[in-house]
Amino acid sequence: MGHVIALANQKGGVGKTTTTVNLGASLATLGKKVLLIDTDAQGNATSGSGIQKSTIERDVYDVLVNEMPIKEAILPTAHPDMDIVPATIRLAGAELELAPVMARELRLKQAVDKVREEYDYILIDNPPSLGLVTINTFSAADSILIPVQAEYYALEGLGQLMNNMQLVEQHFNPDLEVEGVLLTMVDTRTNLANEVVESVREYFGSEVYQTTIPRNVRLSEAPSHGLPIIDYDNKSRGAEVYLELAKEVLAAHGDK
Ligand code: ADP
Ligand code: MG
Secondary structure, eight states, rough: OEEEEEEEOOSSSHHHHHHHHHHHHHHHHTTOOOOEEOTTOHHHHHHTTTOGGGOOSSSSHHHHHHHGGGGGGGGGGTTTTTEOOOOOOOGGGGHHTTTTTTGGGGGGHHTTTTTTTGGEEEEOOOOSOSSSHHHHHHHSSSSEEEEEEEEEETTTTTTHHHHHHHHHHHHHHHEEEEEEEEEEEEEETSHHHHHHHHHHHHHHGBOOOOOOBBBOHHHHHHGGGGOOOHHHHHTTTHHHHHHHHHHHHHHHTTTT
């Protein structure tokens, strides 16, 4: 039975999409069967894992709004053993279209439960907001992985994220957990970054991964080639750290 992990932080640019694609590809490299679900209308996880937008016929919008069977929207990515449910700009209308629908919060959960058996890890990339789509991903997930950028305002807004998580726990998903907190774009040469790392560890304690993700230019180049870092430059620091993170995630699940 697959673990379903939603990657969320309502701030943009903190490394949600980079982590979804690269943690996913690293888990697949370590022998796991992985499904990514892109729920951001920007579709960055979709293009970053090698899917050309012009070739997409069915996407997560059809699953959420039209209740199309999720299997019909799954595509193989550039990386072996990693599939994706793509997102396109059509998803931008979903918040409004879902608003009057019954059990609208559980549309994604109902879909994801139908493919859980077929994957070891299902990673859901979230948009930079806390709306109905995010409630759907939190309801569908077993746990939430929170990427936090090591910058001055790192902790700002995380209280709101935790509140949303609690609301979903109360109403839709009592077993929802924090999967882990990941520090991203860490520049250990600066005092500021080190201070932020410390304050995040103070706030979240053992939920923070030992692995931190440094700034690495290869990580920012890989998406424009439609490749996870491990296929773009497997010797890069970025490839190494995402593989380390994948091992930490596996260990947390008693998985090898
Ligand atoms: P989000 O999905 O939270 O909006 P992204 O993963 O898209 O964030 O990252 C924002 C930008 O920062 C992207 O251009 C991405 O390529 C770049 N980026 C993410 N992580 C790193 C990193 N560790 N080093 C360098 N650039 C990064
Ligand atoms: Mg993103």
